[in-house]
Amino acid sequence: MPTLPREQPEPSPVKPHESRRIAESFGVDVQRYDRSRPGYPDALVARIVAGSPGRDVLDVGCGTGIAARQLQAAGCAVLGVEPDARMAEFARARGLQVEVASFEAWQPAGRTYDAIIAAQSWHWVDPVAGAVKAAQVLRPGGRLAIFGHAYEPPIEVAEPFAAAYRRVAPGSPLARQPARRPLDFYQAAYAKVADKIRVTGQFDELEQWEFDWQQTYTRDQWLNLLPTTGGLTQLRPDQLAEIWDAVGSAIDSLGGRFTMTYATLAATAVRANTP
Template identity: 30%
Template sequence: MDVFGAVAEQYEHARPGYPPEITEAILAYHGGTPTSVVEVAAGTGKGTEVLVPLGAPLTCVEPDPRMAARLAERFPDVHIEVTTFERWSPPAGGAGVLACALAWHWLDPATRNAYARRALAPGGTLAVFGHRYDYADAAQRDAVRAALRSVDRTARERPVDWFHRDIVEHGQFDDVRREVFRRELPLDKERYLALMRTFGPYLARTPEQQRRGIAALDRLVDDFGGTVVLDLRTTLVLGRADAR
């Protein structure tokens, strides 16, 4: 996950935030203000923005010190622990809410559900949410995918709402629910390319592949008339850690 530290500032400015309805949905599911909230892999605080309004003491766990530094600038009242989720020690009695925004895939697949369950107090709430970036125009989607495949044919997308299935199938949580929020996000070429430069698959490629990919997208946006309209799908998955 340390690939993002080098682009922490760009990440903060380019990534879209989360709808405020996520705050309301967590409060309604939990049954009111929780005693405490822990956010796993908080990054620069995109998810933190909708967790602070929950009105509870908030701890953010973030392994990259550069991301954590940007997070501390934005949220000076939040307690930050610079460590991985796997090395972090939950509070005595467990957290009221454990949240993870667009980072569930960075946690160990073999242990993340069990660790999350153990980190929560009895009756506590798991809240995992994230964006899926698609295109409002199918022709734009097809053109972008073809351009990126020409640069690297190994790239693969995860299934839609894959983390909902992951949480259900591991069976650690009861009353698992899913809510989906959608909005169109028009971006000019500068903002679109800045966003693309913050994605993990881009950052994991060689400098030459990065250059070729951005050049191909630059030409495409010109062909689109200078604007890309994203279909931004935000999924929230909620689960309860009932006493066992």
């Protein structure tokens, strides 16, 4: 969707993991982020746990701990690695152990894990260096699971958003993106993630998973979520207000709510037993 640049190619040569200013901007309003962002399907969490040799989990780019808390509830011991100190502090206050660093710079100090997860955060990690480091930190048979939500609001909401975004931020790469993307666009992005994992030669059983579900949003719920997305975290209040007006009016025209169809996609692999 246009508000989430995570798997969308930018016309400039800057890659997402090089855009540190955006990558570390999500902590502007951690309360809103944690309250508004959706969790992950229970079936995904159960499959990660069942497909890992143990319960020690490393969460790369853990944010406020949304995915980590779900893994904890499933009986896992989770360590988060998060570059934004504001998000790390929030996650710690809710019972998660977090170390502040980018994954590339993080020092494992000899620690290894049964699973490494990255919930809507791997696009901020160098895809080659990240896959190599994951192989170093995972125990033999350990699982790497990179996942996130693909979702597009109905066209009645997506088009007013895109038009308003083009008006308030004409210089942003997102302003040149279409209002909606087909699902196969996101599926192809996760296939590229799998390719980067494969070339390390350290992983077996590469798979792509998909979990489909729906969630209904009221006008207020959707407007609360919008400012937590990558394209909007750095906008001025007046720019946000113009987008809110356009999107709010669009949702009002639909009766004040709409139902979103989600596809939670994952690229996953198992650490080979060979050194």
